[in-house]
Amino acid sequence: MASASPLRDSPPARHPEWQYLDLMRRIWSEGSERIDRTGIGTRSVFGATLRFDLTDRAMPLITTKRVYWKTATRELLWFLTGETxxxxxxxxxxxxxxxxxxxxxxxxxxxxxxxxxxxxxxxxxxxxxxxxxxLGPVYGKQWVDWPTYRYRPDGLYEPGEGINQVAQVVKSLRTNPGSRRHIIEGWNVAELDRMALPPCHKTYQYHVADGKLNGLLYQRSCDVALGLPFNLWSAALLQRMLAQQADLEPGELIWMGGDVHLYLNHAELIEEQLVREPQGVPRLEILRRPATIFDYSIEDFAVSDYAPLGALKAPVAV
Structure with missing residues (x-):
């Protein structure tokens, strides 16, 4: 009787950052070339998905170039103030x-x-x-002070009390975790023309399962070279903060992009990054739990195991 085949070691898990690099390579090699709003021109694909496991403090912090995570964190904390x-x-x-x-x-x-x-x-x-x-009523204004209106007896209307979507989501995660309405929305059609830039990362939705908080971000427009590394960090950080405030563990972050593009004048950055390989697994420690999600400060966050390759710079398209 033949002996059983020896057990083989499982292949090592693929570094999650390869998803990002594969998307960048796909856009650069296969994307449709288009003239965009800025006049610079892009290569673009429509529809993309990335998935990242946030358990064990892991974060989607890009390592094939330096990402200034403190800058991205300060921006997120600024959004949560409602400041514009x-x-x-x-x-x-x-x-x-x-x-x-x-x-x-x-x-x-x-x-x-x-x-x-x-x-x-x-x-x-x-x-x-x-x-x-x-900047007009951009992200933070919509997140924590979405405008409402009330009608007066004379038929006119006046501003009502703004809606704090973030506070509502924290409350619903705590009191009704099975809800399908854990959503933060930035796309206020009535106010788009007043914004310096309409929301790119526009819709956040959350899902609770087995004591874990999963998050999904839909981004209508995404500059993959400059914007996406910041967007991934910020979305994961917001999810970690929400999880802490709702007594949940972080689960999976799903990122979905609509018009996903690279600018033609970013060629040098793109081609350099595509020959680099991911390294290490950056992790985030949240050092305290403040009273509310609006009370975090930059000193509350510490990143470890982050040893990125050198910074890559390119101009921002306005």
Missing amino acids: NIRPLVLQGVHIWDDWPHARYVRETGDEITIELFIERIANDETFAANWGD
Whole structure:
């Protein structure tokens, strides 16, 4: 009688970052070339999905280039304040949103001030910042103060109390975990024209199963080279914070993209990143549990096992 075949070791698990690199390679090699809103041009595919396991403190923090996770975290914490002016970010050294108000200032005033001088004025002059630093009702405004209206007896209407979607989701996760309505929505059709940039990461939905919180982010438009590494980190971080506040363990993060693209002027960054290989498994420790989800600070987060390859820079399309 023949002896049984010897057991073989399972192949090592594929690093989760290869999903990101495979998507980048697919877009660059197969994407449809298009003229976009910025005039720069992109290669684009429509419809993509990435999945990341957040158990054991793992995070989708890209290692094939340095991602400034503290910058992304400060932006997320700024969203949770409902603030729409860039001044609080500028004072923290975060310059993600500088280009849009600078472009508006130059366009509307004709003053060809450099972006460096513009940002210096935002930081040092509160009145100037109030006039020129606002982005309109972008992400944070919709997340924590979605506008409502009430009708008056004379047939006119006036502003009502804003809706804090984030607080509602925390409450529903705690009190009704089986709900299919754990949603944070940024796409307020009535206010899109007032926003410096309509929401790209627009819809977040959460699902509780077996004591774990799973999250799904739908992104209508995604710059894979510059934006997606920040978006993945921020979505995972928000999910971890929600899980902590609702006494749940983090589960899986699913990212779904609509128009998923690479800018043609990012060729050098893309081609360099595509020859790099992922390394290590970055992990996040949340050092305390504040009273509410709105009370976290940058000091509450610590990343370990993150040794990325060098930074890769490219211009932002405005």
